Amino acid sequence: MTQDMDELLRVTALLRERALESYRRDLAEESRLQAEQARIDGLRQATFAESDSLDARRLLGADTLWQGWLAQRRGEINQGIAMARARQAHSAAAARLAFARDEAAKEVARREAAERRDARLAEDDIRLDALSRLATYDPDR
Template identity: 35%
Template sequence: MSDLLQLKQAMDARYQAQQAVLRDLARQEGDLRRALSDLDDMRQGARALPDDQLAAPRAIGADLLWQGWTQRTRQELNVQLAQVLVRKAEKMSALRQAFGRAEAVSQLLVQEKTARRKAAQDRDLQVGQQLALLRAATSSGG
């Protein structure tokens, strides 16, 4: 196996690894966004409850505790989401770089293959010309 082919395989493997990392970050982002949405749904659901259902929780202060918990949870989820988005942006840069390298090596392989094919065609043409000259020389009595 040529060095260039080995390099291509290494670059392809690196690109695929970067894609896997990015897929995992995208999954984490989706999970966090869903958790934030679910939390918003719960908060809206609690606001929609009739006052008579909220009387007991308000009497013992549970409504304030719950509001505090939802605010802290929302803040924590937003921090986690921001961290994931930063890592995702960093990995996108690495992915683009890995893709560029893989493409560059692929182009080098294409160029090498084209050059080998042309060299083989040139050799075949030269052998054919030499053979034609030999035949011409032997048929003319030489």
């Protein structure tokens, strides 16, 4: 039974680690998208800071196209962040479940070990009691 329990503990630990890795990947994806969004916001702010100058980009309309592209890309990033957060919620729930299963398996293993220890101690107690009776046995009585 202990070999089965050891295998169960290994499997639940592996499943927990996989679930946590999936959650970490989802967190990293959201962080990457937020960093890209911050970079785009920085580009937009820099463009607005230069708004008092009339340069060739503005005269050709490239600035409007650029702002349109930035707005479109920002929307795509926002959508990606929303999807990353949805995946993150799903992977967090899976990680919590895997963690709970792993903890439950560890608790079952601890209880089994305690039961085996208690049974071994009870057997030892019976043997010691029998030995003490033999040691105090007086055949002349």
